[in-house]
Amino acid sequence: MKKLLISAAVVAMALGGTQAHAAGKLKACWVYLGAIGDMGYTFQHNEGLKQVQKELGDKVETVFVENVPEADAAGPIERLARDGCAIIFTTSFGYMEPTIQVAAKYPKVMFEHATGFKTAPNVSTYNAKFYQDRYVQGVVAAKMSKTGIAGYIVSFPIPEVVMGINSFMLGAQSVNPNFKVKIVWVNTWFDPGKEGDAAKVLFSQGADIITQHTDSAAAITVAEEQKKLGFGQSSDQIKFGPHAQLTAAVDNWGPYYVRRIKQLLDGTYKQAESWDGMAEGTVTLAPFANMPDDVKALAQKTADDIKSGKLEPFTGPITKQDGTTVGEKGKPLPAGDILGMNYYVKGIDDKLPQ
């Protein structure tokens, strides 16, 4: 029985392999956590897919699956691998284990996992320095807030999220050393109901500016309703908060997707771990709005300095919540320290779930 199944699997894999080239086009596939209409994180990944279609459409066929829960992702990922995808982008942190598991079974398919830390010969990782945007947001928040308190809606206490909170706080403290950040954990990436409720709670606790590390436009919508201010996440969400959005962290995955698929087409593709930021254009900001010109100018200067490398948000010494410091004076923290960040900086009104 075992032999039979193995041989069947081998035959199936061989068939899968031939399918990849049957159409003459390279098949590139994406697995999305949310819906492409979420106007946030998944929407931006799909914008990247569209850029691939536009630039490489004659050589590449694109396929996506949306609404794939992290807890049950192995099935859809394996289905794509078998359906002849040559490269599969799995776009959420929680897809890490299923991506590694499926990749081991399909060594000829290239996998690209967003925001994770486990790799394999056919699993690359890619991520963006979202925290750079957060620093600029922090500066703007401290300038614009009347109460001196910002609300921050967060998903999971992974380094990705923690570094964003810290960078926001450091940006804010550069303007107002007594600035406060209040935090609500919603334990999900995408749940507009929960995100909206969290925004209401934070506003009722005295925050007058909201930011979030979740995928929908719910928070900015609530900010608009309550005549408060906030930031868009992942995507320009100005139409949900025309009077509320100050700016938005906009993920721009297109250039990366085009580059990697081009490399696969011309044979220069190698397993890699990328972490691009403002300088590479992967992380951008939506136009500054709903703020006076002097704040706009300061925000622009901060963004320009980060982009040129003049300013690094995580420059030592950084004081942690417990009073100890990390980093050498005047020197940026090493990338590894940022990628494994597991502590809050001083002034954050929350206990990091440990």
Add this chain to the structure above:
Amino acid sequence: MPLRLEKRAEPSNTMALFSPVIAIALTLLFGAMVFASRGIDPLHGLYVYFLEPLSDEWNLEKLIVKATPLVLMGAGLAVSYRANVWNIGVAGQLQMGALMAGLVPVYFTSWQDPVVMPVMLALGILGGMAWAAIPAFLRVRFNANEILTSLMLVYVADFIFDWLVRGALRDPQGHNFPKTVNFAGWQNLPSWGDIHLGAVLAVIAAAGLAFMLFRMLKGFELRTLGAAPRAGRFAGFSASQSIYFCFLLAGGLAGLAGACDVMGVGHQLQTPYATPVYGFVAIIVAFLGRLNPVGAIVAGLLLALTFLGGEAAQTTLHIPDKIAKVFQGVLLFFVLACDTLVLYRIKWEARK
């Protein structure tokens, strides 16, 4: 004109047998309408959903993997429901089983010998039984409605699981993500391709329960208490005992399903945990399988197909994965409706 259901003097045996077939046909018809309403060719839609998953070996393996917990739980529930014991909470019992089994790799990570596997399975069974014992106790001691208590305990189990996997059981190397360490070596079930030992256990359990239910005194006792409680009591059968028996049986099997799932498929605990949903689908399995443990095997495969079809439709047709839930719900509706119409006839009553 009000409707009234009137009991048929002699329900047709043939119709009783065919009722699930009619229900499946009606579900397919409904599915065709859903596809058509989304602008998808109904025949192509039904093909992608129900036939394509059966067209190659890989999918058949997946089908068996997904059917495994459904059969384990459906078979246990078939016995329970025959005895008129309404355990709706196997989802929570499964989750407790998974949690208990997962304690071993978390706390005894380096324990590697052939003993660890049966120990984990046994812990899984115990976890499910312990969780199922609560509604049984509440029913016997306080006459609390077991439908409500067992159902509500599903959510309690979910919160306990979530709290522990986020906290005490979390992998210290896992960058704070809510999951445990990976199970290794003997902490996993042996498997053939994707199919794991749980599938074998499910078939054994279903066959064993069918034998018990139809060939042993215990089965007669349960069926009598279910069909005619007073007659059962006159015969000296204890209703309380049978309530405990049914809950511990279905709970133990659900716990085993949970242990098999994490040891054979997930290889770690993580939250949110996707499999408990199967606990609710197992209720459909029990009914569609005519409350016969062997029938649960057939019904379990069919319901597993709705999960696979949902995945296929999501990838190929770009319709939401929620469609699987729609099919499952509609199928249960038609099964119960057909059964009702076999036993009763509809009478139109003129307004007086």
